[in-house]
Amino acid sequence: MKPSLKIICIACAIFLIACAQKEKLEEVNYRLKWLYNVSAVGDLYAETRGYFTRNGLKVNVKPGGPERDALKELELGHAHFGVASADQVLRAAAKGAPIVVLAQLFQVNPLHWIYRPDQTVFSGGEELKGKRIGVTFGGNDEAILRALLARYGIAESQVTLFSVRYDYTPFYEGRVDFWPLYLNAQAVIIAEKLEKAGETYAFLSPDRLGVRFVANSVVTTREMVEKRPETVKRFLTALLEGWRDALDPRNQDQAIQVLLDADRETPEAVVRKQLPVTRELMLPAARIEFGKIDAVAWKQTEAILRSQNLIPGSVDVESLLFTFK
C-alpha cells in the first residue's frame, strides 16, 4: 500500500471512530445563573477541555442573565441542569417545584458590602446602627442585610437604606457608607478605582458576622435523578472535576484563557485578579471538598427567608439536598 493511501485510510478510520463516539454522547443543556464570568469558569473549563465528553456527555453550557431563570427552564424541560442561588431554590421548592440541589459552588457567599474604613467606623455588626447602607430591594442582598440587622437587634429605623442600582456614584461620592457588590466580580474593579484615587477600602462579610446565606448551587429536577441517575452522576463527576482543575493554581493560565474566550468583555488583568478571589470563596479551606453542600447554611438560609416572609411556609431542606449513595 502506498504511504499516501495509508494516511487517507488512517484519517478515515479516525474520522469514523470520532463520529461513532459523537453519536454515543448524550446531549444535555446546562443553564447558568448569570452571563459568562468568573463564577462560571469551572463550568466552561469542564465544557471546553473535554471533561463532559470523557463522561459521555455533550453539555451545552448556556449563559444566564437577568431574564433567565434556570429553575423555570428545568421545569419546562428546556434545561437538564442549572445554576441557581439558594433563595431561588427555596422559593421554588416552597411553591412545589420538583428540584434537587446537586452541589454548592460557593462555600462563602460572594455578596459583600464595600466601605471606607477611614470614613466609616466598623468593627462589628452592632456598628451598622446609624449607617447608610446600599441595598437592592427585592434582591438577596436585602434578605442578607435584614438578617444581619435582625441578628444584631437593629431596627430598620436605625439605619438608612439606600436603593442600589448599577451606578456606583452614590458610593464614590460618599453618600452611602456601605455598598453591596460581589467580592469576586465588581469588587476587583471598584477596589482598583479606589486605590487609584488613594482611598482605603474594606469589605463587610455577612458570613463572618454569622449570616451564612448560601449562594450559587447546581440543580436538577427530581425526575432527572430518578429516571436518569447515571446521566446525573456522569454530569456531576465531570463538572466537579472540571471545577477542581479550573481552580487549581497550577492550571490558572488555562482557566483564564477558557474564560477570556467566552467572556470577551472583561480584560485579562481583571480576570487574573478575580480568579484567586473566586477560589477563596469556593475553597475557603484546603480540606474542604469542592461542591460540598453545607446543610447548616442551607437551613439558616431557609430560616432567614421564612422569618422575612419571603417564602410562604417552611421547606424541608434535607429533602432538597441530594447526595449519591
Add this chain to the structure above:
Amino acid sequence: MLHRRIYQFLIIYAIGLGLLLALKYGLNLSDYVIPSPDEIVRTCRTYGGPYLLAVLNTLAVAVLGHILSICLATVVAVIGRLTAWIGSFIRTAAYNIQAYPIVAVAPIIFILLGDGLQSRLLIAAMICYFPLLLSFIGVFSEPIREIEHFYESTGRMTWRLQVKIRAFENIQKLTTVIVGSATMAMVGTIVAEFIAATAGIGYSIRIALYQSDLAKILVALFLIGVGTSLYLVSLEWAGNALQKRLKSL
C-alpha cells in the same frame, strides 16, 4: 366608551390568564413557574392596594411625560417645518436621538439626573415623543394651500397663523396620534422605573422579578391595563370635546 375599553381589556387579560393556566395544568407545572388561581387571588388581596397606588404614581408621571412630549414634538415640528438649515438640522437630530435604544441612554440620564422624578419623566417623554413628532412634522410641514394662499397673497400670513391653520385642519389626525402615543408614555414610564427608580409600578415589577413572583406581576399587569384604559378614555373624551368645540366655532 369607558365600558368598551375596560370590557375589551378584561377580555384580553382573561384570555391571556386562561392560556397561562391551561399551560400550567396541561404541563403540570408548579406554582413557581405559573401561579395557581388561589395564589393570584391571595397576592391581589395582599398587594392590590400598594400596587394600585404604584400604578397611580406611574400614571401621574406618564401623563406629565406625555404632556412634555406633546410640547416637545410641537416645538420641534414647528421649527422643523422650516425649509431653512435649522429646520433640517432639528429634524435630523430628532431622528438620530430616537435611533438610540432608550435602555442604552437611560443609564446616562440616571447618572446625570439621579433616580427621581426627573429621570422617569424624561425617559417617558423620550419614548412617546417620536410617533408624535413624525405626525406633527407631517402635519405642520404640509401646507393647506386653499386657505394659506389667501393670507399669503394679502400679506397677512404669520408663522403663528400658519401653525394654527395647519393644526385646525388636521385636528382629528393630531388627536388620534396623541391618544395613540398615550400607551407609549405609560410604557416609557414603566421602562424608566424598571431600569432605575424607587417608585412606581415598574419598580414593583422589578422587585417581583427578583423574587420570581409571577403572581405579583400578573396583578401589576392587570392594574396597569385598567389604568392605561382609563387614561386613553380620558384622552379620547377630551379629543372629542375639543373637536366638537372647534366645529361649533
